[in-house]
Amino acid sequence: MANTLSYPLPRGASIRRFLRGASFKALAPWGVPVLLILVWQLLVQFGWISTRVLPSPLSVVQAGIELAKSGELFHHVKVSAWRAIAGFAIGGSIGFILGLLNGTFSLSERLLDTSVQMLRNIPHLAMIPLVILWFGIGEEAKIFLVSVGVLFPIYINTFHGIRTVDPGLLEMGKVYGLKPHELFGQIVLPSALPSILVGVRYALGIMWLTLIVAETIANDAGIGYMAMNAREFLQTDVVVFSILLYALLGKLADSIARWLEAKLLQWHPSYQEG
Amino acid sequence: MLRIEQVGKQFQNGFIALEEINLEVAQGEIVSLVGTSGCGKSTLLRIIAGLSLASVGAVYVDDELVTQPHSNVDLIFQEPRLMPWLTVRENVQFGLANVSPLEKNRRTQFILERVGLAQFAEALPRQLSGGMAQRVAIARALVTQPSILLLDEPFSALDAFIRMKLQDHLLDIWADDRPTLLLVTHDIEEALVLSDRVIVLRGTPGRIYQEFAIDLPRPRKRTDAHFQQWKERILNSLDLSLEQRLAVEA
Numbered sequence: 239m240a241n242t243l244s245y246p247l248p249r250g251a252s253i254r255r256f257l258r259g260a261s262f263k264a265l266a267p268w269g270v271p272v273l274l275i276l277v278w279q280l281l282v283q284f285g286w287i288s289t290r291v292l293p294s295p296l297s298v299v300q301a302g303i304e305l306a307k308s309g310e311l312f313h314h315v316k317v318s319a320w321r322a323i324a325g326f327a328i329g330g331s332i333g334f335i336l337g338l339l340n341g342t343f344s345l346s347e348r349l350l351d352t353s354v355q356m357l358r359n360i361p362h363l364a365m366i367p368l369v370i371l372w373f374g375i376g377e378e379a380k381i382f383l384v385s386v387g388v389l390f391p392i393y394i395n396t397f398h399g400i401r402t403v404d405p406g407l408l409e410m411g412k413v414y415g416l417k418p419h420e421l422f423g424q425i426v427l428p429s430a431l432p433s434i435l436v437g438v439r440y441a442l443g444i445m446w447l448t449l450i451v452a453e454t455i456a457n458d459a460g461i462g463y464m465a466m467n468a469r470e471f472l473q474t475d476v477v478v479f480s481i482l483l484y485a486l487l488g489k490l491a492d493s494i495a496r497w498l499e500a501k502l503l504q505w506h507p508s509y510q511e512g
Numbered sequence: 513m514l515r516i517e518q519v520g521k522q523f524q525n526g527f528i529a530l531e532e533i534n535l536e537v538a539q540g541e542i543v544s545l546v547g548t549s550g551c552g553k554s555t556l557l558r559i560i561a562g563l564s565l566a567s568v569g570a571v572y573v574d575d576e577l578v579t580q581p582h583s584n585v586d587l588i589f590q591e592p593r594l595m596p597w598l599t600v601r602e603n604v605q606f607g608l609a610n611v612s613p614l615e616k617n618r619r620t621q622f623i624l625e626r627v628g629l630a631q632f633a634e635a636l637p638r639q640l641s642g643g644m645a646q647r648v649a650i651a652r653a654l655v656t657q658p659s660i661l662l663l664d665e666p667f668s669a670l671d672a673f674i675r676m677k678l679q680d681h682l683l684d685i686w687a688d689d690r691p692t693l694l695l696v697t698h699d700i701e702e703a704l705v706l707s708d709r710v711i712v713l714r715g716t717p718g719r720i721y722q723e724f725a726i727d728l729p730r731p732r733k734r735t736d737a738h739f740q741q742w743k744e745r746i747l748n749s750l751d752l753s754l755e756q757r758l759a760v761e762a
Contacts, residue, residue: 409593410593412563413587414609415583424595425595428597505596505597505598505636505638506597506638
């Protein structure tokens with residue numbers, strides 16, 4: 239007779255269960271963008287917005303398809319991606335090495351940190367006129383600007399990561415007679431990794447930002463060139479498509495950074511999966 | 513064997529923490545250093561561990577002068593100090609160099625079973641409770657089979673029940689290899705449960721004030737009348753003012 243007793247389901251339980259479900263969690267982030275695009279399409283379709291100001295989402299997609307068909311799209315993306323990767327690799331390595339040096343050796347910090355901090359406070363995009371004088375408008379100018387942009391976030395976060403290593407863990411390493419390079423590889427670097435990856439993620443954002451600006455100055459290829467070129471021919475759909483392309487590539491870079499964090503920082507209490 | 517001769521320590525800011533410390537600890541003996549905060553007991557432990565150098569005097573481990581961490585000496589701190597990115601197994605193996613992989617695995621498995629964490633071998637430190645993490649620290653220290661194990665208030669961050677359990681557990685594991693234990697604590701009960709000898713440090717700079725050979729039979733019962741008498745004697749030796757005494761007993 240005790241079996242007959244059952245608890246009534248609280249009101250709204252099925253909705254709550256749906257909100258916690260896996261399929262809802264996967265789809266929810268896309269709800270707002272999809273809605274916005276629908277509204278946008280309708281606004282253009284009913285003539286409330288001129289297609290000169292903003293083309294409809296469908297025509298943007300069509301422009302994208304045409305660019306892909308002609309092969310132009312991949313050419314420009316390849317050029318832009320190369321600049322991004324090269325600039326990130328150069329600037330990132332310099333920032334990382336400087337961060338390691340200054341984080342580890344106080345002499346090097348004393349010699350270099352002030353200079354780095356001064357340079358850091360110059361908005362790197364303000365150097366564009368100078369960079370054009372130095373390098374002209376070729377690849378070097380863009381790669382240089384991207385390098386300068388990503389250098390500082392990686393420098394600061396690497397430096398900070400190394401400075402905040404738990405001294406108790408270092409002492410543990412000394413108890414077990416680890417040599418300086420072993421202490422570095424087995425304790426300092428893993429401890430600093432969360433901070434370094436924050437720097438990487440931040441630098442990826444700056445990388446795209448710098449590239450967008452640098453590519454619109456004067457150019458003969460790349461996504462920025464594609465957009466500027468389209469502007470001259472009043473192809474608003476291509477301009478919008480280029481902007482969307484930057485958004486997608488930026489999201490891709492961020493996803494890669496997140497994936498790295500999830501992969502490398504499973505041990506970290508703040509990065510628990512799920 | 514451990515020998516401490518005329519050790520004194522003055523810090524760079526001029527503060528003198530220790531003076532004229534002479535102590536000999538036989539192989540397999542369990543000795544506690546008790547004293548109020550600031551009497552230099554942790555400083556002394558760091559000097560023995562080779563993490564800090566004595567300003568005067570010398571420390572010998574197995575007749576070798578200590579100038580840096582000695583491979584026969586291992587250390588357990590108040591915090592477990594596990595590498596958060598290593599699994600329990602990898603943490604235990606952290607200090608285990610110069611051993612064949614086969615031997616390494618055999619010893620790790622044995623000690624993990626000994627501290628009751630074999631099924632947590634692949635867990636990460638963030639998944640462990642405080643008591644479990646400290647048991648990993650004990651395993652990491654004992655897996656190297658040190659001749660001397662130094663413990664700096666090893667259980668003071670844990671709650672009273674787990675602390676008692678781990679004290680008994682430590683004695684149980686200690687019986688396997690019988691390393692020398694030198695323990696710094698401000699918990700008199702802990703000192704009495706574990707030690708053959710209790711050494712009272714007092715003053716600033718800290719000096720050895722009194723030494724007690726604890727003749728209570730083992731295993732020791734914390735509620736035993738003799739045990740309580742010993743506790744009283746050591747408390748008296750520490751000569752605490754009322755407030756300090758309340759703090760120590762708490």
